[in-house]
Amino acid sequence: MENFVTQVHDSKVLVIGAGVAGASCALMLARVGVAVDLVEQRQFPRAKVCGCCIGPAGLEMLDRLSLRQAAIAESQKTTRWLGSFNGRQVDMPIPDGIAISRKTLDPMIVSAAETAGANVTMQCTAELQFSKLQSDDLPSADDKLVDVTLKTNASNENRTYSAVVVAAGLSANRLDKWLPWQQVPHGPFGVSLTVANQPDTTVLPGVIYMACDDDGYVGLVRLNESELDVAAALCSGSAASKRGTPLQRIQRIVDRSCFEGIDLQTSSPMMTTPMLRRKRLAGKGRIIAIGDAAGYVEPFTGEGMTWAMQSGVDAAKLIAHVIDQRDEWCSLGAKWTVAIDQQLQHKKRLCRLVTNACRSHLMREAAGITLARFPSLATPLLSSINRI
Ligand SMILES: Cc1cc2nc3c(=O)[nH]c(=O)nc-3n(C[C@H](O)[C@H](O)[C@H](O)COP(=O)(O)OP(=O)(O)OC[C@H]3O[C@@H](n4cnc5c(N)ncnc54)[C@H](O)[C@@H]3O)c2cc1C
Numbered sequence: 369m370e371n372f373v374t375q376v377h378d379s380k381v382l383v384i385g386a387g388v389a390g391a392s393c394a395l396m397l398a399r400v401g402v403a404v405d406l407v408e409q410r411q412f413p414r415a416k417v418c419g420c421c422i423g424p425a426g427l428e429m430l431d432r433l434s435l436r437q438a439a440i441a442e443s444q445k446t447t448r449w450l451g452s453f454n455g456r457q458v459d460m461p462i463p464d465g466i467a468i469s470r471k472t473l474d475p476m477i478v479s480a481a482e483t484a485g486a487n488v489t490m491q492c493t494a495e496l497q498f499s500k501l502q503s504d505d506l507p508s509a510d511d512k513l514v515d516v517t518l519k520t521n522a523s524n525e526n527r528t529y530s531a532v533v534v535a536a537g538l539s540a541n542r543l544d545k546w547l548p549w550q551q552v553p554h555g556p557f558g559v560s561l562t563v564a565n566q567p568d569t570t571v572l573p574g575v576i577y578m579a580c581d582d583d584g585y586v587g588l589v590r591l592n593e594s595e596l597d598v599a600a601a602l603c604s605g606s607a608a609s610k611r612g613t614p615l616q617r618i619q620r621i622v623d624r625s626c627f628e629g630i631d632l633q634t635s636s637p638m639m640t641t642p643m644l645r646r647k648r649l650a651g652k653g654r655i656i657a658i659g660d661a662a663g664y665v666e667p668f669t670g671e672g673m674t675w676a677m678q679s680g681v682d683a684a685k686l687i688a689h690v691i692d693q694r695d696e697w698c699s700l701g702a703k704w705t706v707a708i709d710q711q712l713q714h715k716k717r718l719c720r721l722v723t724n725a726c727r728s729h730l731m732r733e734a735a736g737i738t739l740a741r742f743p744s745l746a747t748p749l750l751s752s753i754n755r756i
Pocket residue numbers: 384385386387388389390407408409410416417418419420421422492493494495535536537538539541543557558559560599600601641644658659660661667669670671672673674676
């Protein structure tokens with residue numbers, strides 16, 4: 369962050385969404401003196417569909433946010449990965465990572481952003497206004513600012529910003545008009561739940577469990593002595609939905625795996641996501657998207673939050689650079705599209721390869737046989753995905 373601006377400017381930036389991406393971006397902007405509003409439609413702490421695992425690259429990102437030690441203190445260390453491919457067990461050591469509840473991590477980053485000077489408003493929904501912005505055209509030179517309506521229970525307030533960072537996750541709302549989603553048909557959808565009082569003899573602390581079969585995959589990890597996080601990506605479509613409720617399908621995948629005695633029936637309410645595989649142009653004019661909002665690829669070993677934090681930090685750097693160099697704000701979107709493509713596309717492609725392979729019966733069979741005997745064969749792939 370050495371190149372960050374040091375002087376105070378009159379530009380103001382809005383970050384929409386206080387998940388890991390938005391909060392990281394707001395934190396880094398505030399640290400270098402950029403005036404930033406961070407708005408979040410929900411009240412925190414909030415639950416979120418997530419496997420809650422962070423690997424070494426994610427810890428490195430937390431380090432850059434100066435939150436590594438705080439996150440470690442609130443988490444469970446993970447050192448082992450136990451996979452079940454068509455019921456065949458693969459057991460491998462993994463570099464130290466953590467399992468941390470999103471109810472803990474997200475407010476931690478938001479609070480750091482607020483301490484650094486970001487103006488945070490919870491339970492506030494942002495809507496981009498299109499009176500000046502025409503969705504088919506790039507903004508013209510007259511489009512000096514982005515018009516936004518901020519809606520809270522108390523009021524609807526119209527404000528203008530020099531630039532807007534969309535960190536709204538997978539949500540589909542009026543933000544999509546400017547950066548429309550392209551959804552890949554027949555993609556999976558995400559489900560997660562927290563199970564309380566799961567005996568720690570069935571799901572061991574420090575181990576990431578992943579059961580893969582024809583219906584999708586389920587990840588399980590212990591968050592602390594009493595709570596177990598369960599996250600799954602299940603096949604979509606009418607044939608798949610006839611297999612039962614998401615919870616029944618998750619339980620069936622776990623029952624068919626080599627993990628024994630895991631009962632998920634005594635669980636909290638379940639959360640689901642929209643279809644997961646989707647992409648969009650990451651930036652246009654003064655508006656850029658970061659984290660899941662920039663295009664989603666199913667994570668496999670805990671990459672999602674790492675990429676989200678990384679894109680938040682990198683977007684903050686780019687915005688600071690634009691301010692510092694007095695570049696045209698309208699060039700921000702194009703610059704960001706190139707930057708995010710360079711940083712993440714290779715990793716996302718690798719991840720898609722792995723998750724696609726997990727959906728093929730034959731590939732799972734081959735992976736199960738090979739990795740059960742030679743687990744170290746997975747190391748180059750994991751390190752490549754996890755490198756920052
Ligand atoms: C099944 C599953 C398992 C996963 N497991 C892992 C894992 O183990 N490890 C990992 O690293 N990643 C995992 N991920 C991915 C990870 O959850 C995401 O990549 C990460 O949460 C992205 O963060 P984000 O900040 O971009 O979005 P989010 O965390 O979704 O945050 C977006 C925020 O924006 C807010 N918002 C939306 N619209 C508006 C609006 N108009 N105004 C104001 N606020 C708004 C939302 O309320 C939300 O709080 C998993 C994902 C799935 C689906």
